[in-house]
Amino acid sequence: MITVKVPATSANMGPGFDCIGIALGLYNTVSVEEIESGIKIDIPDETGRFLPKDGRNLVYRSMVEVFKAAGRKPKGVHIIQKNNIPVTRGLGSSSASIVGGIIAANALCGANMSQNDIVSMAARIEGHPDNTTPAIVGGMAIAVTNNCNTYYQKIPVDKSHLKFAVFIPNFILRTKKARSVLPSSIPHSDGVFNASRAALLTASVMAQNYGNLKVALEDRLHQHYRKGFIKGVDKIFKKAEESGALGSYISGAGPTIVSIVKTEDENKFLASMSQFLPQRLVDWSLIMLEVDNMGARLI
Numbered sequence: 430m431i432t433v434k435v436p437a438t439s440a441n442m443g444p445g446f447d448c449i450g451i452a453l454g455l456y457n458t459v460s461v462e463e464i465e466s467g468i469k470i471d472i473p474d475e476t477g478r479f480l481p482k483d484g485r486n487l488v489y490r491s492m493v494e495v496f497k498a499a500g501r502k503p504k505g506v507h508i509i510q511k512n513n514i515p516v517t518r519g520l521g522s523s524s525a526s527i528v529g530g531i532i533a534a535n536a537l538c539g540a541n542m543s544q545n546d547i548v549s550m551a552a553r554i555e556g557h558p559d560n561t562t563p564a565i566v567g568g569m570a571i572a573v574t575n576n577c578n579t580y581y582q583k584i585p586v587d588k589s590h591l592k593f594a595v596f597i598p599n600f601i602l603r604t605k606k607a608r609s610v611l612p613s614s615i616p617h618s619d620g621v622f623n624a625s626r627a628a629l630l631t632a633s634v635m636a637q638n639y640g641n642l643k644v645a646l647e648d649r650l651h652q653h654y655r656k657g658f659i660k661g662v663d664k665i666f667k668k669a670e671e672s673g674a675l676g677s678y679i680s681g682a683g684p685t686i687v688s689i690v691k692t693e694d695e696n697k698f699l700a701s702m703s704q705f706l707p708q709r710l711v712d713w714s715l716i717m718l719e720v721d722n723m724g725a726r727l728i
């Protein structure tokens with residue numbers, strides 16, 4: 430069997446709506462083999478209760494795209510998905526399926542796709558490149574799709590100084606629903622607001638100038654419109670700042686929230702938040718993750 434390990438991703442990083450994401454150290458694995466006929470899909474964990482196990486399965490659909498590109502059709506496919514990334518929470522679980530499926534099928538059928546081909550195909554299947562790209566290349570990735578090709582740049586992130594506090598609620602938010610409330614146009618000033626912060630965020634992460642993150646993580650393109658779906662978001666933003674976070678943002682389409690914390694402040698931050706959450710926001714749990722600078726890999 431061929432097995433691919435794929436990291437979770439936090440897209441829409443600050444002002445980077447639909448274009449900046451980061452890979453985090455929480456993983457799904459996708460194992461595949463060709464069989465004589467049919468589709469056999471095993472998902473042993475609890476996500477197996479609601480993820481499709483037929484031709485609609487995202488790992489399978491992504492594999493089929495690769496076989497098609499290689500001019501082949503699989504006889505039959507056996508897939509085993511082991512999922513640790515929470516589903517429909519804004520942490521890139523569908524991207525992990527797409528990326529796992531493409532990379533596994535690429536190895537299985539000898540399609541010989543380059544990383545660029547994989548990045549572009551994954552973005553096309555997902556519909557936007559900000560989860561799939563960091564899942565493939567690791568680190569923080571800036572990704573822009575133009576005429577079916579995705580242009581991207583990976584920025585390795587300083588692992589020793591930054592931690593990612595990931596607040597996950599017990600409710601879901603579907604991307605389609607979260608996109609439905611976004612306006613079709615925005616004021617020019619909001620465009621300037623986000624473009625300036627996206628540039629500042631990128632340059633500051635590269636230069637390890639973390640004092641800029643409070644402003645560099647601000648957004649006016651999606652968070653405000655989506656907050657109505659995420660009960661508790663303002664309280665978490667406020668408490669995270671009081672507890673020493675460098676900045677916070679809604680991860681992907683939500684409802685997960687990510688706060689970036691200096692490693693040296695992690696204990697103080699955790700002590701404060703782990704008192705606050707059970708008292709004030711029982712629907713939320715908190716895990717601390719590191720960046721994954723490697724991206725998806727065959728294991």
Ligand code: HSE
Pocket residue numbers: 440441446447448557559560604607608651681682
């Ligand atoms: N950029 C996407 C969105 C991420 O906000 O809709 C969700 O997958």
